[in-house]
Amino acid sequence: MDTPFFTAWFEEITDVVAVQREHLTELDAAIGDADHGANLDRGFKAVREALAAKPPASPGAALVLAGSTLIRKVGGASGPLYGTAFREMGKAVGDAPEVSPELLAEALAAALAGVQKLGSAEEGDKTMVDALAPAVRAFSQAVRDGGDAPEAAARAALEGAAATIPLTARKGRASYLGPRSAGHEDPGAASTALILEALRATGTR
Amino acid sequence: MKKLINGTDTVITDALAGMAAAHPSLRVDQENRVIYRASGPRPGKVGLVSGGGSGHEPLHGGFVGYGMLDAACPGEIFTSPVPDQVVEATSAVDGGAGVLHIVKNYTGDVLNFTMAAELSGDEGVEVASVLVNDDVAVQDSLYTAGRRGTGATLFVEKIAGALAETGAPLAEVAAVGADVNARSRSFGVALSPCVTPAAGKPTFELGETEVELGIGIHGEPGRTRVPAAPARNLVRAALSAIHDDLGLSGENLVLVNGMGGTPLIELYIAFAEVDSYLRERGAQITRSLVGNYVTSLDMQGFSITVCRLTDELTRLWDAPVETPGLRWGR
Incomplete structure (x- = not known):
């Protein structure tokens, strides 16, 4: 996977977030503050502009630029969290001109570690970690087994996001609702699933 | 909307x-x-x-x-x-x-x-x-x-x-x-949800005869939903939560804050109830503020914030201030 692949991934994320904007906002309205779709839409459009304005020289540079742009443009919790995820991925791949599946597995693990360090969420807290953690595991497992890693990660993320529905939130704004947060899908887990589905779609194009 | x-x-x-x-x-x-x-x-x-x-x-x-x-x-x-x-x-x-x-x-x-x-x-x-x-x-x-x-x-x-x-x-x-x-401690009550410009519709549903206790300031729902009740009951629900945590006594600074969509006349009705609640507990309101200060767009509702004052904090509260939202003493 080369630099154009990662640029195409961000294109794909931008498109899918724009399409799912209202859906994400509705999920957020149920247990948060009804802005997740709007914020990510704004953030990834800014990422697309930043990548076009300053075409990155390597996959790592593309990921770091995307992450920094999200931190600078989004605000809320999702800006720093997604921004950190992409920055950590970028740092993990370094200046490699091509990213192997093994290296991408490491980078995804670094993204998860960065998110957990910043947000101190564990699996089961009803956050983006509930989609990201199983996706990272599935990706690595598929790489080891010679399977379709992006496909496995996208499926695991989707299942992880769906599995947040019965959970009671213990982090973020939904935690204020206590037991009333149960019965709703976590918007951050849902957007994480979209981002990993975009990774799968980018690989099949 | x-x-x-x-x-x-x-x-x-x-x-x-x-x-x-x-x-x-x-x-x-x-x-x-x-x-x-x-x-x-x-x-x-x-x-x-x-x-x-x-x-x-x-x-x-x-x-x-x-x-x-x-x-x-x-x-x-x-x-x-x-x-x-x-x-x-x-x-x-x-x-x-x-x-x-x-x-x-x-x-x-x-x-x-x-x-x-x-x-x-x-x-x-x-x-x-x-x-x-x-x-x-x-x-x-x-x-x-x-x-x-x-x-x-x-x-x-x-x-x-x-x-x-x-x-x-x-x-x-x-x-x-x-x-x-x-x-300081606060507690908020919503009579209606708010409408964000981007969403254009209420951030949560609240029935005609329901109020939401324990709301935040971002249109997020609160902890519990109860039947609508007179101002006296709503104020007492808010203050008893504050009292349980802070222990109301001595001299206090009290803010009865509108969430953006509640008329001032209703906030004064609430303030009268706050005053009588504190009096019953032997606590005094020595400084107060009534109005829309920490709002949640067009939400109807109010929050109560109580700060247990000291002489120094009272002096600093009374010190001159000149901002668009608060001004006195200058």
């Missing part, structure tokens, strides 16, 4: 333009989205920077001026500002005595202000932070993001701002801010 806006994408920019035009005492940096005192930093004075999602006006931009904040960083509606805004504001208001960040306890605000404080530290500015977490409706435990920052933010900004004007060092200004927060 109709809104007095030009378009959903220009809400913040258009409102900032209005603030700049209406208040010559402010300087608005549209590019970086920071509201400053037009007079600039004063050498030797600790700078006060706050910020948060928009939609809570006059918090925070309306509290920029003599005796309160030096700068405010407005985010998108209900979304914390980004670190760049806070870093920009922090270096601009540093008069050489350091800068205090006043941060409401929400995951997004804490993350963005923490990143900003680190970046400002790298630039050589001494930064201290006060975290405001006064909302007793949220259980402060491992199982939540902790208590939210609500009405006490105004008290912290006013009192820390007054101390900063005396030339007190950063550590003392931060300490008085933390003390005000520790002595």
Whole structure:
């Protein structure tokens, strides 16, 4: 996977977030503050502009630029969290001109570690970690087994996001609702699933 | 739902333009989205920077001026500002005595202000932070993001701002801010949800005959939903939650705050009930504020914030202040 692949991934994320904007906002309205779709839409459009304005020289540079742009443009919790995820991925791949599946597995693990360090969420807290953690595991497992890693990660993320529905939130704004947060899908887990589905779609194009 | 806006994408920019035009005492940096005192930093004075999602006006931009904040960083509606805004504001208001960040306890605000404080530290500015977490409706435990920052933010900004004007060092200004927060508790009640410009519809559903107890200031639902009741009962529900946590006695500063869509006449009805509740417990209201100060767009409802005063805090509360949102003594 080369630099154009990662640029195409961000294109794909931008498109899918724009399409799912209202859906994400509705999920957020149920247990948060009804802005997740709007914020990510704004953030990834800014990422697309930043990548076009300053075409990155390597996959790592593309990921770091995307992450920094999200931190600078989004605000809320999702800006720093997604921004950190992409920055950590970028740092993990370094200046490699091509990213192997093994290296991408490491980078995804670094993204998860960065998110957990910043947000101190564990699996089961009803956050983006509930989609990201199983996706990272599935990706690595598929790489080891010679399977379709992006496909496995996208499926695991989707299942992880769906599995947040019965959970009671213990982090973020939904935690204020206590037991009333149960019965709703976590918007951050849902957007994480979209981002990993975009990774799968980018690989099949 | 109709809104007095030009378009959903220009809400913040258009409102900032209005603030700049209406208040010559402010300087608005549209590019970086920071509201400053037009007079600039004063050498030797600790700078006060706050910020948060928009939609809570006059918090925070309306509290920029003599005796309160030096700068405010407005985010998108209900979304914390980004670190760049806070870093920009922090270096601009540093008069050489350091800068205090006043941060409401929400995951997004804490993350963005923490990143900003680190970046400002790298630039050589001494930064201290006060975290405001006064909302007793949220259980402060491992199982939540902790208590939210609500009405006490105004008290912290006013009192820390007054101390900063005396030339007190950063550590003392931060300490008085933390003390005000520790002595303050809030509880909010919604009669209706609010409508964000982007969503154009209510952020949650609330029946004609229901009210929501323990709401926050971002249109998020509260802890429990109960049948609508007279003001007396709603005020008592709010105050008993505050009393259980704080223990009401002595001299108190009380804010009866409108959420944006409740008429002042109803807030005064609520204040009368607050007054009689405190009297029954032998507590006094020695300072008070009634009005829309920490709002949630057009939400109908109110919050009560009580701060147990000391003589020093009373003096600092009484000190002169000149901002668009609060002004006296000057």
